[in-house]
Amino acid sequence: MNFVNYAIGFLVLFASIAAADNGTVSTRKNANSAYKELDGSSTAKKSGGEIKHTDRYSQYEGKYAPKDQPQSQPQVITSIPEDFPHPVIMVIPALNSKGLSGLQVVTNNPLARAAMDGINEYLTQRRYEVKYLEGNEALDKVIQVQNSLASSDEDLAYLASLVLNADVYIKFSGSVDRRGIVTVELNAYESSTARLLGTQNSTIDSHGRMEKIDQQANLKTAAKKAMPGLESKIYAYWADDLREGNKYKVIMNIRGDYDDSQIEDVEEDIVQNVKAKFKKAKVNTMTAKTIDMVVYSDSDDVNDVYSQIRKAVKSTASTKKINITKKLIIMDVL
Secondary structure, eight states: OHHHHHHHHHHHHHGGGTSOOOSOOOSHHHHHHHTTTOEEEEEEOSSSSOOOOOOTTGGGTTTTOOSSSOOOOOOOOOOOOTTSOOOOEEEEEOOOTTOOOHHHHHHHOHHHHHHHHHHHHHHHHTTOOEEEEEEETTHHHHHHHHHHSSSOOOOHHHHHHHHTTOSEEEEEEEEEOTTOEEEEEEEEEETTTTEEEEEEEEEEEOTTOOOHHHHHHHHHHHHHHHHHHHHHHHHHHHHHHHTTOEEEEEEEEEOSOOOHHHHHHHHHHHHHHHHHHSSEEEEEEEOSSEEEEEEEESOOOHHHHHHHHHHHHHTTOOEEEEEEOSSEEEEEEO
């Protein structure tokens, strides 16, 4: 009975990273709750930086991996050139419906920390730049970006990836059943559009071992085991996307005093002029109050890209810069 109670207790604890966030966030209060302990970001690389990982359970890692039922291994990427630009990646637990922040999950749940450590360790060893959600400095930026949007129902993980200048963000979730079988699922998204790039999962059988140290070790192993397959999907997108140019998400809030017929003309002119200015531009959504689009540019300077957009729009309307990060431009059209 104690064993059953323990297993149930663990499942309740780990539920915070087992469910994806299906809700939306529309107010500053929700944003503050979801990221109230967010304190900036730190970057770790294979060299030139300290990887903030703890390996208290490293001696146990993989100890109880199944030997009788070997699983086929995902294809491992081995041909990336040394000088090939890697995407910057942010890793965060899938947020639950209660709005618990990713940082809180990792801080309060050593099982979530173990899975996150496995992913981050794999990435840094493969020369990726990893963005960490640690501390409070980025909170105001996330809220500022959210409040700058005409529609504030964006996924906060998505907004955080834009604020932290990540090209890709990975959400992870995990579970463990009564037999001690650990399952981890990873989902990778492209930051500029929140497009799903791929999903990968893996399973580790601990053969009935339910001690926390074993669960942590197997979660870390399962997360690392899933990464080669997910990396292949990320790389396929990244290599193809680089041919198009640098990608920027552009949000234009229509603030001018236009009637309904004028709005349509203004928006049509803006979209056509922006498309003519860049090698590629794609509209995600367009309403009477907002134009949400992605532009591709050869320039890697976001301020230069904003200047080009401003010149493209100038013949139709005046503009005002609201918020700019490495990958996101928010502006008003007056």
